[in-house]
Amino acid sequence: MQVLESPVQTTLEEGIPLSEVTFCVVDLETTGGSPVDSRITEVGAVKYRGGERIGVFQTLVNPGLAIPPYITHLTGIDDLMVRGEPPIEAVIPTFAEFVRGCVFVAHNARFDFSFVNAALVRLDYDPVPPPPVCTARLARRVVWPDVPNVRLQTLAQYFRTAVRPCHRALADAEAAAEVLVGLLELGGRLGIATLGDLHGTVRARGRPHFGRIRLADGLPNAAGVYLFRGRDGRVLYVGKSKDLRTRVKSYFYGDGRKKIEELLAETHSVEGVPCGSELEALVLETRLIRTHEPKYNRRGRTWRRYAYLKIDPSEAFPRIKVVREPKGDHASFLGPFPTSHHVRLAKEALEEAFPIRRCTRAMGPKTRFAPCALADLGRCATPCDGRIDPERYGELVRDLLSSLTSPGGLLEALEERMDRLAQAERFEEAAEARDRLRVLAEALVRRRADRWLSQSGALRLRDAQGRTLRLLGASLVRGDGAGPIPLPCPRDRADELAVVRAWLTRNRVRLEHADHPPAEPVDGGGRLHALLTRLREADRRQ
Ligand code: SF4
Structure with missing residues (x-):
């Protein structure tokens, strides 16, 4: 057994420059291709650091079983050559020490890596940590298609290595090590500078744009x-x-x-x-x-699909409208919602709780026309036939609008309806009611947070890392001219507001200053959060 070496580094962080990494280039000769049934007959390994050879390991190994003739034909190693050599049990302790702390390298590394680790594990040693570096895979990224193939023989010729591979372990390891040095030199020009870069390159699946x-x-x-x-x-x-x-x-x-x-x-x-x-x-x-x-x-254009619910109490008999832009001085808005499906669910939830008219005909204070089926079902206050006057209808609308700010009663009513449907085993309708309730509750939570952020004016916050963050009207101040985010939030800034809201929800921050101290309506906040927790829990169980 031949061992020559210098000390190696013990840390292998991904950011370590390649010039500081110790590579152990290994080649094995074996009795066959299976690390389970076949055995090692020769080990060759060379250590390199910074392009310098700093250690070498070579030994024949008595495999304890007959070497097949085709292997002997390929490697020249026969039963007679290995008869007096040490068994793997005697080789492994020295080899494990030799390879410790190095990056394992081999040509077609999976083969050698699996044999070495199978032998280490069989003899109760810790396996060499993955990932190994494969010079064949690395060559595919770095020199292909300048070479016709990535066989070791071909690469040795390409890099004009001093040692040529000959199916003996040490010669092949020496040749692979010289190939590695050449590949790292070329790879440096492609930006492969650290161990992390090298691992990423070897893992790379396709290479059309790798250069x-x-x-x-x-x-x-x-x-x-x-x-x-x-x-x-x-x-x-x-x-x-x-x-x-x-x-x-x-x-x-x-x-x-x-x-x-x-x-x-x-x-x-x-x-x-x-x-x-x-x-x-x-x-x-x-x-x-x-x-x-x-x-x-993909997100770049999705904001154009966002929609709002609009209720304009200045109309004689307002209805809940779906609109794309939050325009209207006297109107109240809920949203934006990310899709038309979401906005429809929220609209249905509100219409379920309040008997607001749903027909789209324009209505003045004295407009009259024949009622639809909703009148008979008791689902509409029926202003169309004069059953309710504008004043009483206005009270209904005011109730609806105040429940957007203080939604305790609204949510309770919708939740009770959902539970009644479930108890009556009308599960499909109960599931629809749950979907509507969840979309509405989530929109109301967003509305409260956005109002809080927007109405606080200038905010100074300190994050967990001690950095100061400044917000003005919910907009992060970073000197790029982006002004405060108005309410209702325009569609094209909804993603930005969502990002700020979500980040503040996820992270611990200290409020150091607010132009207007934050305050939110007491009613409904606890119920909203409890309800959403319950609905999400139910989703997880499904
Ligand atoms: S009952 Fe009359 S007001 Fe209500 S939705 Fe039907 S048509 Fe419109």
């Missing part, structure tokens, strides 16, 4: 927002990340999604905007998506 991974070179390892731009400078995609450089590189490792492949094919440059906090990154991402409506951000 352009260097577009990420100028990005910092910092939190922020990134923009993929096309040849004409158009923004194609906006995203955010805690680590801009690592995240952008990950796209080039082979995401596998067709859309991402198309995005990378169109990308000409990638820009990064570092942000001081997660909230800033979230808000900036949303603002950039709204401004540029990038082709590959």
Whole structure:
């Protein structure tokens, strides 16, 4: 057994520069292809760090079983050669120590890695931690298609290695190590600089755009927002990340999604905007998506589908309308809702609780026409035939509007109806009532939070990391000219308000200043939260 070595590093963080990583390049000869049934006949390993060879390990191993003739024909190792050699039990302790703390490398690494770990585990040693680095896979990313294939023989010729592979363990390990050094040198020009980069490259599934991974070179390892731009400078995609450089590189490792492949094919440059906090990154991402409506951000155009419920008490006999824009000085709005399905459910919930008219005909104080079936069912106050005058109808509308602010009674009534349906085993109707109730309750929770944020004026908050955040009218102040978010929130700023609301709900922050101290109506808050918890719990059980 031959062992020559220098000490190795013991930490293998993904950010470690490759020049500081100790690689152990391993090659095995075996009696066959199965790590369960076959045994090792020879071990060759070479350690490299910073392009320098710092250790070597080589030994023949007595496998304890006959070596098949075709293996002998391939490697030249026969039963006679290994008869006096140590068994794997005697080799493993030294080899385990040799490979400890190194990144395991092999050509077609899965084979050698599985044999080594099977032997280590069989003899009660800790396995070598994954992932191994495969020089064949790495070559596919770095030198393909400059080479006809990624066989070790071919790569040794390409890199003109001093040692040529010959199906003996040490020679093959030496050749693979020289190939690794060559690949890392070329990979450096592609931006493979750290151990994390190397692992990502080896894991990469496709490679059509891998050569352009260097577009990420100028990005910092910092939190922020990134923009993929096309040849004409158009923004194609906006995203955010805690680590801009690592995240952008990950796209080039082979995401596998067709859309991402198309995005990378169109990308000409990638820009990064570092942000001081997660909230800033979230808000900036949303603002950039709204401004540029990038082709590959699905969210970019969804705000155009948002809708509101509108009730205008200045009309003689108001009804609940679905509108796309929150316009109307005297009107009250609920929303925006993300889809027409959601807005319809909320409308039905309110109409279930209040006998507001549902017909769409224009009605003045004296308009009269024949009632519809809702009159007979008792589901409409029936102003169309004069059964209710504008004053009494106005009281009904005022009740509805006040229940949007103090929804305790409204929610109680709807919840009781849902429970009655369930008890009567009208499960389908009960499920529909539950869906309507949930959509309405969620909208009311959002409404309360948005009013609180918007009406507090200037807010100064401190996050868990001690950073100061400033909001003005629910809008994060970051010097980009974005003004306060008015209420009702316009559709094109609804995503931004949702991001701020959700972030404040998820994170612990300290309120240091508010122009107008926060206050919310007492009635309904507890019931709203209890109700939503109950509905979500029921969803989880289904
Ligand atoms: S009962 Fe009359 S007011 Fe009510 S929805 Fe029907 S038509 Fe309209």
